[in-house]
Amino acid sequence: MTAQRVALVTGANQGIGYALVQELAHRMNPEDLVLLTGRNPERVTAAVDELNRGSGLQARVEGRVLDVTDGKAVAQLAATLASVDIVVSNAVGPLEPGKTPVEQVDEFVDVANLGAQYILRSFGPILRPGGRLIVVASSLGTLEHLPEHLWSTFDGASLEDIEKAVEEWRTAVHDGTATAQGWPEWINLPSKVAQVAAVRAVAADRRAADLATDTLVASVCPGLVDTRASRPWFEDFSQAKSPADAVQPIADLILADHVDPAQYGELVRDGEVVPWKPSTPR
Ligand SMILES: NC(=O)c1ccc[n+]([C@@H]2O[C@H](COP(=O)([O-])OP(=O)(O)OC[C@H]3O[C@@H](n4cnc5c(N)ncnc54)[C@H](OP(=O)(O)O)[C@@H]3O)[C@@H](O)[C@H]2O)c1
Numbered sequence: 001m002t003a004q005r006v007a008l009v010t011g012a013n014q015g016i017g018y019a020l021v022q023e024l025a026h027r028m029n030p031e032d033l034v035l036l037t038g039r040n041p042e043r044v045t046a047a048v049d050e051l052n053r054g055s056g057l058q059a060r061v062e063g064r065v066l067d068v069t070d071g072k073a074v075a076q077l078a079a080t081l082a083s084v085d086i087v088v089s090n091a092v093g094p095l096e097p098g099k100t101p102v103e104q105v106d107e108f109v110d111v112a113n114l115g116a117q118y119i120l121r122s123f124g125p126i127l128r129p130g131g132r133l134i135v136v137a138s139s140l141g142t143l144e145h146l147p148e149h150l151w152s153t154f155d156g157a158s159l160e161d162i163e164k165a166v167e168e169w170r171t172a173v174h175d176g177t178a179t180a181q182g183w184p185e186w187i188n189l190p191s192k193v194a195q196v197a198a199v200r201a202v203a204a205d206r207r208a209a210d211l212a213t214d215t216l217v218a219s220v221c222p223g224l225v226d227t228r229a230s231r232p233w234f235e236d237f238s239q240a241k242s243p244a245d246a247v248q249p250i251a252d253l254i255l256a257d258h259v260d261p262a263q264y265g266e267l268v269r270d271g272e273v274v275p276w277k278p279s280t281p282r
Pocket of ligand 1: 010011012013014015016017037038039040043066067068069090091092093094111136137138139221222223224225226227228229230
């Protein structure tokens with residue numbers, strides 16, 4: 001008999017998170033449990049009901065309310081579950097082209113960065129051997145999207161260093177010095193670099209033990225996907241994937257029988273590692 005596996009996805013009442021819960025529930029086994037989490041109780045219930053009305057689910061899907069900006073709530077859910085097999089930090093806040101970075105940086109950083117950091121800190125220790133700890137980031141999360149003098153802030157940094165750097169960047173956005181310091185105006189860029197760096201930091205600490213048990217810590221890029229988050233930023237969606245298509249390679253990575261050491265700790269897009277640093281000096 002196969003042991004029951006537990007999977008959890010944050011920010012899963014819509015978009016990529018919702019499609020990933022659906023895909024995991026399609027591919028996992030009837031004794032497994034997939035937790036669809038989100039910040040709003042009504043939206044979580046509606047999403048779970050919609051999934052359960054559909055066909056083809058193998059695993060059980062249940063909802064849990066989890067606001068990822070609430071570090072205590074994240075820690076409490078981890079303590080309640082006690083162990084997990086698959087954790088996907090996916091939540092992202094809204095970002096609108098018409099609003100200034102100052103107006104949006106707090107919610108965006110709280111959800112994307114503090115949220116991912118809380119998940120890594122609380123769920124990393126309860127990941128079962130053979131588990132998967134994944135952060136949905138972006139190909140925008142590589143060092144080439146920052147000016148070179150900022151690379152050392154994130155390259156080889158510890159999780160504590162990255163948390164500190166995120167707060168310093170947030171402060172610089174608020175006090176108007178971010179541009180002079182070289183931070184890109186589009187706050188999605190530093191945020192994604194910090195997410196990928198946070199995963200690299202956690203992975204560096206546990207690499208040997210994880211590879212010995214086929215356990216994976218990695219970030220992933222879904223590509224351009226037609227969702228609420230991307231719609232305000234692009235006009236041409238002819239090349240965009242649907243959420244259902246975008247999650248196929250992510251589910252392949254999560255449910256693979258074995259971990260490829262080359263992918264461990266890295267940013268993975270469609271099964272390929274996206275280099276953290278440019279291969280040729282700039
Ligand atoms: N779409 C793309 O083209 C693309 C490309 C590269 C990377 N990504 C990444 O993929 C991930 C998912 O993005 P998406 O496009 O699917 O976004 P989305 O459709 O906007 O969905 C974002 C999800 O996050 C939830 N959320 C927001 N604040 C939260 C909080 N405090 N606690 C818990 N959940 C919260 C939202 O819940 P509500 O419904 O309650 O707001 C929603 O369920 C993100 O990390 C994004 O950066 C997306």
